[in-house]
Amino acid sequence: MNRQELQTIITAETAINIYNKYKHKLCVCCGAGCISSGAEDVLKKLEEEIKTRGLENEVEVIATGCMGPCNQGPLIKYLPDHTIYQKVDCSNIKAIVQSQLIEKKPIEDLLLFADSRPKPFIDAREDPYFKKQMKIALKDCGHINPEKIEDYLANDGYQAFDKVLFQMSPEDVIAEIKQSRLRGRGGAGYPTGLKWETVYKYVSKQKYVICNGDEGDPGAFMDRSVLEGNPHRVLEGMCIAAYAVGANKGYVYIRGEYPLAIKRIELAIKQAKKLGLLGTNILGTDFSFDVEVRIGAGAFVCGEETALIASIEGKRGTPKPRPPFPAESGLWGKPTLINNVETFASIVPVINNGGEWYSEIGTPKSAGTKIFALAGKINYSGLIEVPMGTTLREIVFDIGGGIQGGGEFKAAQTGGPSGGCIPAEHLDVKMDYESLISLGSIMGSGGLIVMDKSSDMVDVARYFMEFCMDESCGKCVPCRVGTKMMHDLLQKICNDKGTTIDLERLEELAVYVKECSLCGLGASAPNPLLSTLRHFRNEYENRITE
Amino acid sequence: MKTATPATDAALAKDPRLKLIAAKIKKENYKPDALIEILHTAQNAYGYLPMSVLKYITKQLHLPPSRVYSTVTFYHFFSLKSKGDHTCLVCTGTACYVKGAQAILNEIENQFSLEPGQVSADNKLGISVARCIGACGLAPAVVLDDEVLAKATAEEIVNKINAKIVES
Numbered sequence: 228m229n230r231q232e233l234q235t236i237i238t239a240e241t242a243i244n245i246y247n248k249y250k251h252k253l254c255v256c257c258g259a260g261c262i263s264s265g266a267e268d269v270l271k272k273l274e275e276e277i278k279t280r281g282l283e284n285e286v287e288v289i290a291t292g293c294m295g296p297c298n299q300g301p302l303i304k305y306l307p308d309h310t311i312y313q314k315v316d317c318s319n320i321k322a323i324v325q326s327q328l329i330e331k332k333p334i335e336d337l338l339l340f341a342d343s344r345p346k347p348f349i350d351a352r353e354d355p356y357f358k359k360q361m362k363i364a365l366k367d368c369g370h371i372n373p374e375k376i377e378d379y380l381a382n383d384g385y386q387a388f389d390k391v392l393f394q395m396s397p398e399d400v401i402a403e404i405k406q407s408r409l410r411g412r413g414g415a416g417y418p419t420g421l422k423w424e425t426v427y428k429y430v431s432k433q434k435y436v437i438c439n440g441d442e443g444d445p446g447a448f449m450d451r452s453v454l455e456g457n458p459h460r461v462l463e464g465m466c467i468a469a470y471a472v473g474a475n476k477g478y479v480y481i482r483g484e485y486p487l488a489i490k491r492i493e494l495a496i497k498q499a500k501k502l503g504l505l506g507t508n509i510l511g512t513d514f515s516f517d518v519e520v521r522i523g524a525g526a527f528v529c530g531e532e533t534a535l536i537a538s539i540e541g542k543r544g545t546p547k548p549r550p551p552f553p554a555e556s557g558l559w560g561k562p563t564l565i566n567n568v569e570t571f572a573s574i575v576p577v578i579n580n581g582g583e584w585y586s587e588i589g590t591p592k593s594a595g596t597k598i599f600a601l602a603g604k605i606n607y608s609g610l611i612e613v614p615m616g617t618t619l620r621e622i623v624f625d626i627g628g629g630i631q632g633g634g635e636f637k638a639a640q641t642g643g644p645s646g647g648c649i650p651a652e653h654l655d656v657k658m659d660y661e662s663l664i665s666l667g668s669i670m671g672s673g674g675l676i677v678m679d680k681s682s683d684m685v686d687v688a689r690y691f692m693e694f695c696m697d698e699s700c701g702k703c704v705p706c707r708v709g710t711k712m713m714h715d716l717l718q719k720i721c722n723d724k725g726t727t728i729d730l731e732r733l734e735e736l737a738v739y740v741k742e743c744s745l746c747g748l749g750a751s752a753p754n755p756l757l758s759t760l761r762h763f764r765n766e767y768e769n770r771i772t773e
Numbered sequence: 774m775k776t777a778t779p780a781t782d783a784a785l786a787k788d789p790r791l792k793l794i795a796a797k798i799k800k801e802n803y804k805p806d807a808l809i810e811i812l813h814t815a816q817n818a819y820g821y822l823p824m825s826v827l828k829y830i831t832k833q834l835h836l837p838p839s840r841v842y843s844t845v846t847f848y849h850f851f852s853l854k855s856k857g858d859h860t861c862l863v864c865t866g867t868a869c870y871v872k873g874a875q876a877i878l879n880e881i882e883n884q885f886s887l888e889p890g891q892v893s894a895d896n897k898l899g900i901s902v903a904r905c906i907g908a909c910g911l912a913p914a915v916v917l918d919d920e921v922l923a924k925a926t927a928e929e930i931v932n933k934i935n936a937k938i939v940e941s
Contacts (some may be wrong), residue, residue: 260908297910298911300910442907444905445866445870446909483813524809525850526847539806603872676867676871676909682871
């Protein structure tokens with residue numbers, strides 16, 4: 228298919244017309260959370276109800292990706308009004324259709340947050356939960372069908388890829404990404420433009436682009452939601468990256484625990500191939516690119532890039548010393564670009580709106596938006612996207628609706644087992660890469676677990692250390708033995724049998740493991756321990772017997 | 774889910790599940806780097822990875838047995854033992870842990886005398902834990918066979934497990 232044929236598909240023939248054919252849309256959130264709460268039954272029932280009433284030519288029922296407030300699910304959103312109904316079950320369907328579509332009057336009692344706000348909003352975008360957010364990576368999540376490429380095309384899908392192919396050189400693309408100051412969303416925050424440039428500079432006939440979807444942090448589900456909610460966005464980001472660095476083969480590496488995400492990205496690849504957006508001579512140019520899915524088999528360490536590469540090669544996922552970095556010698560020894568799912572999802576808006584536009588969002592050093600997975604003892608847990616620099620207080624109280632049961636905020640854990648906790652006195656910290664590091668935590672991939680007064684911080688440290696101990700690949704001694712020793716000492720303190728000497732040993736070991744481990748897993752394993760020691764040392768000391 | 778171990782090569786050749794694996798190996802062009810993909814197919818077909826099947830894969834891909842065995846044992850997803858007719862997986866991710874996953878595990882241990890990783894003597898029930906299934910908004914979450922149970926309580930889980938066991 229050449230470029231003109233694609234444009235015809237997008238504009239005249241199908242996509243936009245089909246998408247805009249229906250005046251009313253009822254979107255049923257089919258993210259993993261809502262499906263677990265029974266969204267599939269709701270969807271079926273809703274489709275039946277629309278059919279029974281003979282409304283199928285006016286109303287479109289769409290199964291969408293995650294809308295955000297996961298614990299209020301199942302959710303139904305009515306477009307164009309952006310009215311959201313929460314905790315819908317099959318018995319509410321008739322009433323919702325009757326009053327929303329026939330009487331044009333929303334049912335107040337079923338509106339989002341109706342049970343917790345004095346007056347819920349008919350346009351959910353007015354609610355503080357959404358008002359404080361800025362959806363860039365998640366822009367189309369929640370109102371397009373992730374299983375239909377037409378929906379994506381009708382919402383400017385693959386326009387950025389088209390622009391790149393026909394109007395920009397690889398150098399232009401890299402310059403644009405550099406100007407956007409986008410940083411890797413996987414956790415470390417390495418500037419994306421620089422990474423692309425490094426891969427671009429190595430001369431090789433064969434280069435690879437890998438999308439890292441091995442989201443192993445407990446408490447994080449951002450990548451999953453992006454892949455489930457809008458897989459084409461990630462795919463388009465990968466295509467642009469491949470064009471920029473000169474790669475002709477891509478892999479999406481996804482955890483085996485995410486069957487729905489795997490299914491949707493596989494479907495997206497098939498659809499893109501059919502339209503000639505993947506394959507040889509894309510849109511009549513001499514650029515060729517193909518993508519395959521690789522399924523992870525449950526190893527946290529495979530989130531580390533060299534381990535991930537080993538896993539794609541079908542081997543044990545053990546990391547290798549760097550350098551050489553994957554940019555020089557990665558998959559099968561070839562130059563390889565590895566970016567996280569969310570990073571790829573942020574590429575399209577940068578190309579569409581320009582790097583300068585993106586760089587003005589957020590803070591000077593951390594540009595753009597970040598997706599967080601809110602969980603723990605918080606009222607509205609789920610998926611949010613905020614500009615960098617939003618304070619923790621705004622996230623927990625304005626968006627998250629405060630602590631469950633009116634309890635008191637104690638700490639928030641960011642960065643999972645590689646991160647640390649932020650105590651109540653730092654609630655006003657700006658969420659950006661540098662501020663979090665200065666508090667002894669990290670941005671990480673975006674898991675944000677809120678804890679209240681009932682959480683025991685020593686036990687939290689022990690929990691994360693147990694995780695790292697289990698997940699250590701065993702290749703290097705500091706990590707393999709060090710995490711085990713630290714875990715045993717923490718267990719001893721948890722059992723109220725620790726001594727002052729144990730505490731000293733713990734601190735000493737933490738430094739060794741941090742400094743001497745081969746890869747990021749070991750080097751960051753002591754972080755939860757060190758950060759709880761820094762902010763909640765009294766909890767350790769109270770448990771120690773002299 | 775049948776869990777009988779195919780005993781001989783002859784029995785193996787007749788097993789329809791093996792055809793699935795053979796087809797997958799062919800599709801992947803007998804490339805050793807597709808090992809993990811092929812193991813996924815095998816585990817889906819058998820519920821676990823019987824030694825005879827691993828030997829078959831080893832032969833087909835021309836890999837040393839040590840390489841296949843070391844890969845299988847490295848990844849949590851792969852299991853060399855049957856996981857039981859019914860599986861109950863308790864998520865112990867951070868959010869679920871903070872919200873009481875341990876209490877659920879304790880109650881399961883009380884009721885069925887099974888710890889994570891164990892299978893009952895009659896092979897009817899297997900208990901396992903996961904490091905986060907990504908349903909943190911619904912913590913604590915439990916996956917009973919393929920159904921995700923959200924905001925689970927210990928009592929509810931025990932009742933559902935009992936119902937499953939009686940059913941079979």
